[in-house]
């Protein structure tokens with residue numbers, strides 16, 4: 597048997613309910629041909645787990661353990677070839693299924709790992725059986741919590757920044773809500789690609805920390821005139837934004853169409869504050885485009901991990917707790933939005949196990 601974390605069904609309407617976490621014992625998974633068994637060392641949270649607990653996410657499932665992000669060690673393989681390739685390796689797990697390489701979107705039925713229908717496991721469980729094709733070696737320069745932080749947020753940020761945002765060296769880009777997991781990956785990717793990055797946050801301290809990570813400057817979105825303030829910060833020789841990468845929604849187009857160049861692009865990968873965006877005629881007249889962007893394909897996942905390796909990028913981890921029984925502590929941080937970066941739950945028997953790898 598193994599321990600896993602699911603949500604418990606309680607009464608309540610979507611948006612008003614907050615399903616409690618429940619630790620359960622489940623049969624340890626057995627592997628089929630082509631699969632490997634991974635002992636999970638750490639799992640990271642994404643905002644979707646909060647939405648799942650609030651019943652604001654499609655296809656939630658009370659039996660499937662939560663968690664899309666995981667790092668672990670391969671402890672069992674289904675063939676000599678897989679044993680040679682993977683046994684004993686530290687790996688990160690892909691967070692999606694059903695999307696190989698099509699740039700426009702999934703080729704088939706798409707599903708995200710953890711807490712929903714479509715995939716029968718999550719990463720907040722001690723062992724996961726999965727096809728070996730869903731693994732990438734964990735970048736060697738990362739700690740266990742840093743590696744756990746990569747999959748879902750890294751992939752979402754990768755697609756938003758490069759596939760949809762088409763970011764290039766020298767571009768001016770605005771990344772909103774910089775304390776968020778996806779936003780921080782987008783910042784690190786954009787800085788590594790040679791762009792000039794501006795950020796927004798609800799906290800001056802988070803703006804200061806983003807500057808330490810390479811952001812040129814930032815403004816507080818709680819100030820009504822934040823976009824006017826941002827205009828004053830743009831470089832004199834290039835006083836416009838090429839791209840906005842946004843996870844907040846609401847009035848993002850109204851706030852930024854005046855700062856964007858003609859034909860500028862707003863990439864929307866989420867709508868945390870308001871699930872609708874107003875698109876005014878003034879944005880049409882500037883040929884502004886808004887592009888929806890989700891997680892990404894298996895191909896983009898490989899590209900993203902290779903970029904992380906190439907540039908020695910270290911994901912920003914805000915808080916790590918040890919043990920499934922303490923997961924609620926990091927959920928509370930995410931609910932309050934006080935984090936700067938990813939929230940991680942270490943599994944393993946003790947911290948020493950992770951340190952030895």
Ligand SMILES: NC(=O)c1ccc[n+]([C@@H]2O[C@H](COP(=O)([O-])OP(=O)(O)OC[C@H]3O[C@@H](n4cnc5c(N)ncnc54)[C@H](OP(=O)(O)O)[C@@H]3O)[C@@H](O)[C@H]2O)c1
Nearest residue numbers: 643773774775776777778797798843844866867868890891
């Ligand atoms: N489509 C997809 O496949 C996909 C994938 C991943 C994520 N998402 C979505 O993207 C969003 C972010 O996900 P995440 O996991 O990165 O969440 P997260 O770590 O919880 O971050 C959320 C961030 O939102 C920011 N925020 C709050 N109010 C804001 C406002 N008025 N304006 C600008 N930013 C504001 C906060 O930034 P500060 O702390 O700096 O104030 C906060 O840190 C969620 O809605 C999530 O569902 C979608």
